[in-house]
Amino acid sequence: MxxxxxxxxxxxxxxxxxxxxxxxxxxxxxxxxxxxxxxxxxxxxxxxxxxxxxxxxxxxxxxxxxxxxxxxxxxxxxxxxxxxxxxxxxxxxxxxxxxxxxxxxxxxxxxxxxxxxxxxxxxxxxxxxxxxxxxxxxxxVPPPPPANNNCSGATVLPVLTTCTMLPFTNVSATASGTNPPPTCSTPPNTDVWFTFTTGASGQVFIDTQAGSMADAAMQLYSGTCAALALVACNDDEDLLGGLLMPEIDRRCATLNPFTTYYIRLWGYGGATGTFSICVSAPSAPSAQQEDCTGAYTICSDQQINNNTNFSGCVADLNATNRGCLMGNERQGTWYFFSPSASGTAALTIQPSANIDYDFAIWGPMATITCPPVGNPTRCSWAYPPNVPGYPGAAAFRTGLGNGAVDNSENEFGNGWVAPLNIITGQMYIMYIDNFDITGQAFTLDWTLTNGASLDCTVLPVELMGLQATAQPGAVMLSWTTQTEDGTAHFTVERSADAETFVPIGQVPAAGHSLAHLDYSFIDNAPLPGTNYYRLRVVHLDGTVQTSPTASAIHDGTGAVLRVVPNPANDHLTVLLPGAPATTVHYRLATAQGRVLRHGTATLGPDDDRIRLQVADLPEGLYLLHVEDANGQPLGSARVALSRPQAGNR
Incomplete structure (x- = not known):
């Protein structure tokens, strides 16, 4: 001392x-x-x-x-x-x-x-x-170095649909010396390593949270531990706000799908301590609600709760359409709504804490156009310190009504603009932003009078991600809906030339839902060669939507890919009889889409199989997918892993 x-x-x-x-x-x-x-x-x-x-x-x-x-x-x-x-x-x-x-x-x-x-x-x-x-x-006395002290011992992080923070430590971590060195912050003398595999979209958001270590940095790499390549580096999420833990956001500049990446994390200036980290990604490739094209459809006089830590991938607002929102887009979310009956709409936006929220509404319009065209019909950019009652919670409320008669207000307004006379069948776009960029939530409450009501006529069903996957003797189709209102059924159609489609089956729809729903259909008699598929979404009122097209290749024999044994215990063999001598890519994923095994193999005239060790994987159902060097599917199979119980053989 x-x-x-x-x-x-x-x-x-x-x-x-x-x-x-x-x-x-x-x-x-x-x-x-x-x-x-x-x-x-x-x-x-x-x-x-x-x-x-x-x-x-x-x-x-x-x-x-x-x-x-x-x-x-x-x-x-x-x-x-x-x-x-x-x-x-x-x-x-x-x-x-x-x-x-x-x-x-x-x-x-x-x-x-x-x-x-x-x-x-x-x-x-x-x-x-x-x-x-x-x-x-x-x-x-210091504990031994953590297990993920070096790249070769990198801890596998799950990629989940929401951020689930997992606790770790870099106490006793030593400099791994791995090249290339990071491109930001101080030298990584106390680094620890993580790894994850991207899903189909390539989108990820990597976030960290302070524990006893409050200032860290991280470098993202692609490649292998023996040959890493720099991707991105971050030292401080928000230095001026005092948030000294790092984040890497690749929701817009997406990574390669189904690819393994490495994270190197260390304490600033050699700091050590506890911290948490998460990797999240959307469940299916989709537009973000922080962009106009990903807007959420408000289906009724419902309370809306939302928060975001993101400003989207597209700059939807500029000087031609932002109206009073002089800051353009600041960590906001988009909404569509349409009246089923005309009347008067008022609303209240209440932040969960004393946070500066602003909003704008465009419309009425006959069809939705993103980004919105022209200045908004209603707009508030009030600054709470200028509102009577500040710093009380009432000074942070904003919305339509409360006795207001103005249609738009600048930073010297009181947070309220006039209610909106809404028209049956017309459509409106609303944007709500968090000017303070805090990621904190708000609640929106509607007050509908003079007969007004809302429905889902803007987007009756939000259909996401139709996929076609070749299987032995079949093709499996899968798709997801984010919301449904008045959906009767899905008609599955197939084509040999992507021009003339014929129906081959029908799947009942949920009808009305605000939840994420997964659907599937198996074509047990696919055509030889390339099969093209699409969905016709049929609504209760008789209207129809048509989905984008998906395709899969079927060789006509029904025996391109086979897995033995199936169920498997500690290993499995993938048989590819008749496959050309070529390099193939394979991946083994969970039912939720998380890739646990992936790699390449070279097939020869006398070797048409791939051998995989799976002893470390838990029991359950998995999906195996194999493609040729050009990315064309050679086949898929469902694989069950089952372990004998103690005392059984």
């Missing part, structure tokens, strides 16, 4: 840089006493008093050789925004900053590198003092 004389540096954080400049001019550094492992340390006011004004102090705590030192905050209270404590990974306040804190929120714990130091830097202004902090200091 040692005592240090504090010196003023200008570290990376913009807030700290501002106060450090003041410190150079006005504050006199003081010497701070040190404490030993296993003790509790306080600010200059001690256990029961307040710190002083005009302070500029550093305290440095160093671990014994071969050990880790951890600082755990048990109390924290400083004058918010004015008196700040920063934590640095090293022996001075010029060392990499791990976090900066002010107010009453308890900071996370911080752990040094092996034998390393942590430094606290505190500055206070010339008025108002608070009780400060209490910190427990502990020292311990």
């Amino acid at each position: 040692r005592t240090t004389e504090p010196t003023v540096h200008l570290p990376q954080h913009p807030l700290r840089a501002r106060w450090a400049a003041w410190a150079v001019a006005a504050w006199i550094p003081c010497t701070a006493a040190m404490a030993q492992c296993g003790t509790t340390v306080y600010d200059t006011g001690g256990a029961g008093g307040n710190y002083g004004n005009n302070q500029n102090l550093t305290w440095t705590y160093c671990a014994p050789p071969g050990q880790l030192l951890t600082l755990t905050f048990t109390a924290f209270n400083t004058e918010a925004f004015w008196d700040e404590l920063s934590v640095h990974n090293g022996p001075t306040n010029g060392s990499p900053q791990l976090g900066i804190f002010s107010g009453t929120a308890l900071p996370p714990s911080f752990t040094s590198t092996v034998g390393g130091c942590l430094t606290l830097w505190f500055t206070s202004d010339n008025s108002v003092t608070q009780p400060g902090w209490a910190i427990n200091i502990t020292c311990a």
Whole structure:
């Protein structure tokens, strides 16, 4: 342990840089006493008093050789925004900053590198003092490096439809030295590794969350551990907002489908601690609700709850159509609605917290056009601090009604514009955005009067992702609906030339649904060669929609691909009799589409099989798909994995 004389540096954080400049001019550094492992340390006011004004102090705590030192905050209270404590990974306040804190929120714990130091830097202004902090200091022998310390031991992350944070640590992680090095942040001296496989869309969103480590970075790679290629790197999700954990968003600039990628994550400036990470992707390739083409259809006088952390892939708003929304699109979502009966529509948008939401409505129109054309019919860009009652919750509400008579308002409005007289059969587009870009939710409530009601005439069914997959002697069709209203059935049609289609079957529809629904149909008598398929979506009112076309190749023998044994135990063999001598690509996926095995194999005149080890996979039903080098399907099969019970053979 040692005592240090504090010196003023200008570290990376913009807030700290501002106060450090003041410190150079006005504050006199003081010497701070040190404490030993296993003790509790306080600010200059001690256990029961307040710190002083005009302070500029550093305290440095160093671990014994071969050990880790951890600082755990048990109390924290400083004058918010004015008196700040920063934590640095090293022996001075010029060392990499791990976090900066002010107010009453308890900071996370911080752990040094092996034998390393942590430094606290505190500055206070010339008025108002608070009780400060209490910190427990502990020292311990470091645990062994985590299992994913190197690329070869990368932890497999599931790709789910929503972000499900999974906890990990990089405590005791060592520099893997893997090339190429990352393209952002500080050197990856405490890196750990993850891997995942993309789905059919190639879309992914990789997000992280602070634990005891509050500042990290990550690099995304393609390839293999022996030959990695740089894809993307991120250090801070939102530096100005103080969010120092990384994210990588590839929902627009998509990755390659059914491909394995690697994530290298490390602490900024060598920081270590706990953190969480998730990889998410939509269940099927689709337009985002953050873009006009992915708008959600409002089907009735229903309450809407939504939030987003995304601004979409398409810039739908510009100077020609944004109206009062001078910020264009800021983390917003799109909606369609159409009246089944004319009348008056009012609505209230209530944020879940004191967040600045704005909105605009375009219409009436005979058909939906994305992006909307011309300025909106109703628009509010009110700024809550300008609204009477601020900072109360009422100042953050916005909508149609509440006595308003204006059709549009700028930042000096009160959040309310006039109700809308809606017309039967006409269509409207609505955009609701989160100006503060916080990702926090809102609730929308309708007030429909004078006979008004809403229906789903804009998009009676949102049909997503028709797929055709060749199987032994058959072709399996699968598709998904996001919403349905008044859907009677799906007629499956087939063609040999993609021009003349004939019906080959019918699948009943749900009728009315706001949930994600999966459908399938098996063509047990496909034509030799390429089969083209489409759906005719028939509604209860007699109207019909036609889906895009999907295709699959069938060789006419019914014996292109076979799996033995099936069910399988610890291994399986894929037989491809009659297949040409070529390189083939295979993938084995779960019923939910997650690829667990994939690779290439070379077939020869005397070897028409692929051998796969599956002993590490859980029991269940899987889908095997094989393509030639040009991406043309050679066949698919359902594979069951079943393990003998104890005592059975």
